[in-house]
Amino acid sequence: MGSLGGIQGLLGFVTGLPFLLGGMVVSFIAVAWIFGVNAQLADRDAKYVEQSSQLLMLSQRLAKDAREAVRGEVGAFEDLKSSRDQFERIMTSLRRGDEAMGVEISPDEIQQEELEKVVRLWSPKKGEGIRGDVDQILSQRKPMLAMSEHVLKINQLAPLLLAISDEVVERGAEAGMRSDHLYVASRQGMLSQRIAKDVNLFAKGGNEAAVAAAQFGKDSKLFKDTQLRLSRVSPKAVRPKLKEAGEVFDEMNGHIEGILSKAAELFVSQRASASVFEKSDPLLATSRELVNRYTQLASGRAWLAQLVWVMGAVSIAFLLLLGRKLVGDERARARGQEMQNRQTQDAILKLLDEMGDLADGDLSIEPEVTEQITGAIADSINFAVKEMRSLVSRIKTAAQEVALASERSRQTATELTEATLRQAAQITETTDRVMEMAKSMEHMSQSAEQSAEVARGSLSTAKRGADAVHDTITGMDDMREQIQETAKRIKRLGESSQQIGEIVELITDIAEQTNILSLNAAIQAAMAGEAGRGFAVVADEVQRLAERSGEATKQIAELVKTIQADTNEAVASMEQATNGVVEATRLADAAGQALGEIESVNEQLATLIVDIANDARSSSESATVVSGSMAQIQETTTLTSSGTRQTAESIGRLSDLARELQASVAGFKLPAEV
Numbered sequence: 039m040g041s042l043g044g045i046q047g048l049l050g051f052v053t054g055l056p057f058l059l060g061g062m063v064v065s066f067i068a069v070a071w072i073f074g075v076n077a078q079l080a081d082r083d084a085k086y087v088e089q090s091s092q093l094l095m096l097s098q099r100l101a102k103d104a105r106e107a108v109r110g111e112v113g114a115f116e117d118l119k120s121s122r123d124q125f126e127r128i129m130t131s132l133r134r135g136d137e138a139m140g141v142e143i144s145p146d147e148i149q150q151e152e153l154e155k156v157v158r159l160w161s162p163k164k165g166e167g168i169r170g171d172v173d174q175i176l177s178q179r180k181p182m183l184a185m186s187e188h189v190l191k192i193n194q195l196a197p198l199l200l201a202i203s204d205e206v207v208e209r210g211a212e213a214g215m216r217s218d219h220l221y222v223a224s225r226q227g228m229l230s231q232r233i234a235k236d237v238n239l240f241a242k243g244g245n246e247a248a249v250a251a252a253q254f255g256k257d258s259k260l261f262k263d264t265q266l267r268l269s270r271v272s273p274k275a276v277r278p279k280l281k282e283a284g285e286v287f288d289e290m291n292g293h294i295e296g297i298l299s300k301a302a303e304l305f306v307s308q309r310a311s312a313s314v315f316e317k318s319d320p321l322l323a324t325s326r327e328l329v330n331r332y333t334q335l336a337s338g339r340a341w342l343a344q345l346v347w348v349m350g351a352v353s354i355a356f357l358l359l360l361g362r363k364l365v366g367d368e369r370a371r372a373r374g375q376e377m378q379n380r381q382t383q384d385a386i387l388k389l390l391d392e393m394g395d396l397a398d399g400d401l402s403i404e405p406e407v408t409e410q411i412t413g414a415i416a417d418s419i420n421f422a423v424k425e426m427r428s429l430v431s432r433i434k435t436a437a438q439e440v441a442l443a444s445e446r447s448r449q450t451a452t453e454l455t456e457a458t459l460r461q462a463a464q465i466t467e468t469t470d471r472v473m474e475m476a477k478s479m480e481h482m483s484q485s486a487e488q489s490a491e492v493a494r495g496s497l498s499t500a501k502r503g504a505d506a507v508h509d510t511i512t513g514m515d516d517m518r519e520q521i522q523e524t525a526k527r528i529k530r531l532g533e534s535s536q537q538i539g540e541i542v543e544l545i546t547d548i549a550e551q552t553n554i555l556s557l558n559a560a561i562q563a564a565m566a567g568e569a570g571r572g573f574a575v576v577a578d579e580v581q582r583l584a585e586r587s588g589e590a591t592k593q594i595a596e597l598v599k600t601i602q603a604d605t606n607e608a609v610a611s612m613e614q615a616t617n618g619v620v621e622a623t624r625l626a627d628a629a630g631q632a633l634g635e636i637e638s639v640n641e642q643l644a645t646l647i648v649d650i651a652n653d654a655r656s657s658s659e660s661a662t663v664v665s666g667s668m669a670q671i672q673e674t675t676t677l678t679s680s681g682t683r684q685t686a687e688s689i690g691r692l693s694d695l696a697r698e699l700q701a702s703v704a705g706f707k708l709p710a711e712v
Contacts, residue, residue, distance in 0.1 A: 085141045087332045089128045093156065093325040096125045100168060101318035107175050108304075108311040109241060110186020115179050122172045129160060145335075152328040159321045168317050171310040178307040185304055188293040189241045195290045196234035202283040203227035206268075206276055213273035222264055223272075226283070229261045233290070237297065240304075247308055251298065258294045261287060445693055487655075511627055522616055528608045531601075539598040546591045552584035 099121050106114035130136070132153060135143040144153055161167025175182075203226040210220050236254035240247045265287060269280050297304075 085139070087329060089132060089139075089141060090325065090329045090332055092128055093125065094322060094329065096121050096128075097318050097321040097325055100125065100172060101315045104172060104175055104311040104314040107179075108182060108308050110182050110189070115176065115183075118172060119176055122169065122176070125160065126169065129157065133157070148328070148331055152324065152331045155324040156321070156328055159317055159324060168314050168321060171313045171317075174310040175307050175314075178303050181303050182307060185241060185297055188296045189237055191293045192234055192237050192290055195286055195293075196230050199230040199283060199286045199290065200227045202279060202286060203230065206272075206279045206283060209276045209279055210272060213275040215273060215276065216271075219268065219271055223268055226261060226264060226268075229257050229264075230287075230290075233257045233261070233294070237294070240297070254294065255298055258291055262291065508630055511623055511630060515623060528605055531605055536598075536602060539595060539602070543591075543595070546588060546595070548587075550584075550588065552580060552587070555580075 100118070103114050103118035103121055107118050127136075131139055131141040132144050133149065135141055143149075159167055160169050162169040162173065203223065206226070207220060207224045210223055215223070233254045236250040236257070239250040240254070265280065265284050269277060269284070272280055
């Protein structure tokens with residue numbers, strides 16, 4: 039019996055819900071973990087294959103870029119450097135891992151075999167691995183680009199040099215040049231073409247590069263020597279073309295020497311390019327072996343797929359057992375729930391029968407409280423009925439009190455409405471009187487403003503009069519100064535005329551003395567007889583001139599006296615005019631002061647009138663505001679009257695509602711009324 043009980047207990051545990059649920063969860067977690075591990079390993083292997091597959095392409099691109107770089111192509115150096123860096127980055131990621139690229143460290147067996155072969159071929163040592171040869175080529179970028187430029191220039195100059203050499207031969211033949219010299223001249227064209235061919239052969243590299251370099255070096259020296267010899271022995275008609283050919287060759291020879299000066303470095307780079315080309319195929323083969331080895335990693339994980347199938351089957355088995363267990367438990371729970379629902383339904387019907395009188399307004403009922411599910415409901419109903427009894431009692435009492443209070447409020451509201459109407463009539467009368475006062479104040483304000491405007495006009499006129507008087511005073515001051523200046527000039531004129539009078543007196547004296555001298559001369563001439571006749575004529579003439587001068591001076595003296603008399607009168611008049619101007623200036627100044635006082639009085643008057651106008655305007659505005667306030671008070675009173683009337687009506691409706699409320703609660707039966 040004990041063993042049988044143990045077996046039954048174990049069977050119950052195994053078929054229990056926790057065990058089935060736990061087994062299903064564990065099996066699902068195992069499947070998810072296996073899937074995750076497999077996906078992680080597959081992603082790792084895919085990264086290995088992706089990175090190593092790029093090595094296949096890079097191994098061939100390195101050979102192509104190295105060959106083009108040695109030829110001096112500019113873009114090839116950038117491509118070669120990019121290929122080298124990319125190859126190095128991939129090798130580093132496969133050997134040491136790269137978190138940024140998502141690449142893990144390669145397995146040890148691959149690192150020691152296939153990956154190690156690639157590492158040896160990619161060695162950075164010069165002459166041993168492709169990386170060293172590529173570094174050698176990149177280090178010679180400048181001389182190789184210079185060589186490419188030299189080769190390009192030589193290829194451009196060679197056809198020109200050939201054409202000039204042919205013209206030298208033609209002109210030499212026409213000028214009777216010796217046949218051996220013509221042969222040497224014709225050989226120059228052949229040498230120019232051979233130099234260009236050997237230079238291009240050297241630029242391509244290979245086994246013939248060294249021979250080509252030696253050959254175009256010899257040919258350039260031979261061309262130069264021949265050119266010098268021909269310039270000495272050729273006819274004059276040929277020498278201009280020989281000189282032109284020499285200039286072209288000098289330019290070409292500069293490029294040839296530039297190539298030869300870097301020949302050793304170029305040879306090293308060419309050998310490095312050849313080494314890269316030779317090692318590219320072995321590198322391709324070892325890289326392909328590495329890719330195949332990474333691809334084979336997935337075949338070692340076949341057991342993971344089988345384990346997934348096994349764990350999937352276990353999960354399905356646990357899921358089926360769990361479903362069976364849940365269905366059985368649900369059926370048993372449904373049978374128990376049906377029996378409980380039947381008992382609950384009977385209890386509810388009993389409770390509904392007891393509550394039938396409550397629907398008719400009977401608050402004296404008290405449902406029985408049992409242990410069934412309806413017991414709590416019956417207890418709650420008893421509590422609610424008890425509260426409803428208290429509520430209905432309070433409602434009845436409150437309805438009676440509200441009815442009495444609303445009746446009293448209705449009477450008060452009616453009296454308040456009548457008082458409000460009387461107040462509205464009084465406010466209307468007051469408002470009309472305030473409006474009339476505001477209009478009177480407005481008229482007074484307008485009159486004050488007109489008076490202020492007149493005062494401002496008077497002030498402006500007084501200011502203009504004061505300005506005019508001031509201008510007059512200024513003008514009279516200017517006139518007085520001008521009169522004084524004129525008087526000074528007239529005085530100077532009188533003084534000048536007096537000086538003229540003195541000069542006239544001097545001239546008169548001179549004329550009298552001249553007349554006396556002329557008389558003496560006439561007497562002396564008469565005494566001389568015939569010899570003094572001519573002198574007598576002169577003496578007569580001098581006497582007549584002296585007489586005319588005396589008469590003229592008399593006239594001038596009379597004019598000077600007249601001018602002096604007029605000047606004295608003008609000076610006296612000027613002094614009188616100056617005194618008159620001074621007096622007029624004094625009077626004008628007094629008038630200006632009077633106008634200034636008038637202006638000051640007008641300003642005070644204008645200020646007072648403006649203040650009166652402002653006060654009148656303020657009073658008018660205040661009256662207008664008061665009128666507006668009275669209108670608002672009237673409107674408010676009207677609204678208050680209307681509100682009071684509505685309040686009375688509302689109180690009436692409230693009284694009606696109180697009576698309706700009493701009628702509504704009258705249908706409820708309380709225990710004391712049963």
